[in-house]
Amino acid sequence: MKSKLTICIRHLHDKGHSPGTSTNYSFKDSSNQIWVTRSGIDKSEIREEDFILLDNDGQVAEGYKDIKPSAETEIHSVLYNLFPDIKVVLHSHSVFPIALTSLTKGNHLTFLGYEMQKGLRGINTHDGIVEIPIFDNSQDMAFFKHELTYRKMELNQGIFMIRKHGFYAWGENLFEAKRHLESFDYLCQCEWLILNK
Numbered sequence: 001m002k003s004k005l006t007i008c009i010r011h012l013h014d015k016g017h018s019p020g021t022s023t024n025y026s027f028k029d030s031s032n033q034i035w036v037t038r039s040g041i042d043k044s045e046i047r048e049e050d051f052i053l054l055d056n057d058g059q060v061a062e063g064y065k066d067i068k069p070s071a072e073t074e075i076h077s078v079l080y081n082l083f084p085d086i087k088v089v090l091h092s093h094s095v096f097p098i099a100l101t102s103l104t105k106g107n108h109l110t111f112l113g114y115e116m117q118k119g120l121r122g123i124n125t126h127d128g129i130v131e132i133p134i135f136d137n138s139q140d141m142a143f144f145k146h147e148l149t150y151r152k153m154e155l156n157q158g159i160f161m162i163r164k165h166g167f168y169a170w171g172e173n174l175f176e177a178k179r180h181l182e183s184f185d186y187l188c189q190c191e192w193l194i195l196n197k
């Protein structure tokens with residue numbers, strides 16, 4: 001998984017999902033141990049050695065204490081706790097979702113009638129409304145822990161958005177997590193282009 005995810009992250013960087021040294025990624029290995037990317041690396045050059053092992057409390061494990069994990073590591077830990085079946089968490093700073101949430105005052109992004117809604121978890125028809133939750137941005141990880149737990153019922157599609165920041169996508173394997181990421185990004189591009197036509 002580490003190798004496949006590393007290749008995937010480089011690909012996502014090339015698609016504009018991780019400008020600068022932004023974003024972070026994680027996976028759960030076959031021993032149910034969680035690995036998360038270290039802080040401050042250029043994702044176009046990410047290597048397998050750039051993943052840090054977490055302990056059962058979501059803290060950096062012994063042997064990795066001198067490496068700084070991503071500032072948003074706790075968001076990953078909360079998602080794995082809320083959804084024990086997931087194996088991969090991806091984070092994106094791509095432009096269109098962020099631009100959309102800059103115009104959206106409410107707590108959801110809404111999509112109606114798109115074929116690509118079927119790329120999200122549990123959606124099997126274009127014929128309906130999909131609502132993706134938006135959380136306000138914060139540097140306080142305790143805020144996200146509280147909000148994600150409180151709004152767990154809104155997280156069924158494998159995506160949540162942080163206003164003017166980016167979004168998280170997850171899945172039971174890399175294939176599913178990447179499908180959620182790409183489908184949501186596509187839907188946001190469509191909405192933005194229609195709003196600004």
Ligand SMILES: [Zn+2]
Pocket residue numbers: 022023024072091093165166
């Ligand atoms: Zn971020």
